[in-house]
Amino acid sequence: MADEVVLLDFWPSPFGMRLRIALAEKGVQYEYKDEDLRNKSPLLLQSNPVHKKIPVLIHNGKAVSESLIAVQYIDEVWKDKAPLLPSDPHLRAQARFWADYVDKKMYEIGRKVWTTKGEEQDAAKKEFLECISVLEGELGDKPYFGGKTFGFVDVALIPFYTWLSVYEKFGNFSVEAERPKFIAWAKRCLEKESVSKSIPDQQKVYDFVLEMRKKLGIE
Numbered sequence: 001m002a003d004e005v006v007l008l009d010f011w012p013s014p015f016g017m018r019l020r021i022a023l024a025e026k027g028v029q030y031e032y033k034d035e036d037l038r039n040k041s042p043l044l045l046q047s048n049p050v051h052k053k054i055p056v057l058i059h060n061g062k063a064v065s066e067s068l069i070a071v072q073y074i075d076e077v078w079k080d081k082a083p084l085l086p087s088d089p090h091l092r093a094q095a096r097f098w099a100d101y102v103d104k105k106m107y108e109i110g111r112k113v114w115t116t117k118g119e120e121q122d123a124a125k126k127e128f129l130e131c132i133s134v135l136e137g138e139l140g141d142k143p144y145f146g147g148k149t150f151g152f153v154d155v156a157l158i159p160f161y162t163w164l165s166v167y168e169k170f171g172n173f174s175v176e177a178e179r180p181k182f183i184a185w186a187k188r189c190l191e192k193e194s195v196s197k198s199i200p201d202q203q204k205v206y207d208f209v210l211e212m213r214k215k216l217g218i219e
Contacts (some may be wrong), residue, residue, distance in 0.1 A: 005030035006058040008044050010037055012208050014107065015067035016055040017159035017199045022071045024194035025150070026078040068099050071155055084152045098138055098145060099156035105131045106160045114170040114209060115218060125171045132179045139185055150192060158195055161186040165202040166209045 007023070007030050009016035023030055035044055035054050047056045047063035056063050057070040059077065064070045075084040085092050109131060112124035135157065139145055145153035164175055176183040189195045 003028070004058075004060050006033060007031070008033050008035055008041070008047060008054050008056040008058070010035050010054050011200060012162075012205050013054060014159035014163060017162065018067045018071050018155050019055050019057055019074070020198035021155050021158065021194055022074045022084060024198050025082040025084065025155075026074060027081060028074070028078055068096075068103060068156060071152065075152070082150075084146070084150075084155060086146070086151070095146070095152040098135075098153045102135070102153070102156045102160075106157070110160065110163055110167050113167045114213070115216070121171060125173055128167065128171075129173075129175075129178050132175065132182050136179060136181045139181065143188055144185070150189065150195075154189055158186060158189045159199055161190075162199045162202055162205050163209075165206040169206060170209075 005023070005028055007016070007019055009019070009032065011034055020032075033041070033043070035041060037054070040052060043058075044054065044056060045052055047058060048054075048065040051065060053065070055067055055070065056065050057073065058064075059073075064073045071084065085095055109124055109128045113121060113128055116124060138153075142148070144150050145157070168174055
């Protein structure tokens with residue numbers, strides 16, 4: 001029996017992009033359902049009754065919520081192709097640590113960069129660049145966070161590249177000028193079809209945020 005895979009998502013979500021990339025890496029065919037987050041579908045509410053958030057992976061009728069948990073699930077179920085987590089327990093734990101670091105830092109700090117002004121925004125920009133600096137330190141001279149191969153931390157982090165134009169234009173700074181190693185890593189990831197075809201264009205995300213700022217009353 002063929003696997004039935006459905007992804008409940010919202011196209012600009014960096015968390016949903018993680019699942020799209022992981023599924024593409026594994027070559028898994030799936031049905032994509034873009035949610036209206038102001039009018040959530042009964043399927044989403046039923047599939048993730050606790051958080052009521054996207055993304056949700058539904059595999060043969062069983063739902064898996066939270067993006068990093070779902071990416072690990074994908075890696076375990078479709079384990080014969082493109083492993084994302086290393087087999088060594090310590091390296092696997094390290095990968096989970098850094099993916100968790102990305103989860104705790106990137107989205108919230110990035111959001112502050114495009115929703116605040118003045119001193120608060122300056123502090124957010126500084127914190128954002130410090131966060132990337134820490135990640136560059138972990139990357140070191142490796143092509144990917146997973147070493148020679150694209151892996152779990154890369155999947156967790158690369159979706160935020162699609163939001164860089166948002167952070168840079170509203171924050172009035174250049175990540176490439178400040179953190180060139182990070183941008184070189186991102187461009188390396190984008191050479192992979194599983195990444196480039198799974199994430200939206202930066203301009204499209206910027207236009208979406210521009211509209212959202214108007215709705216939020218942020219000038």
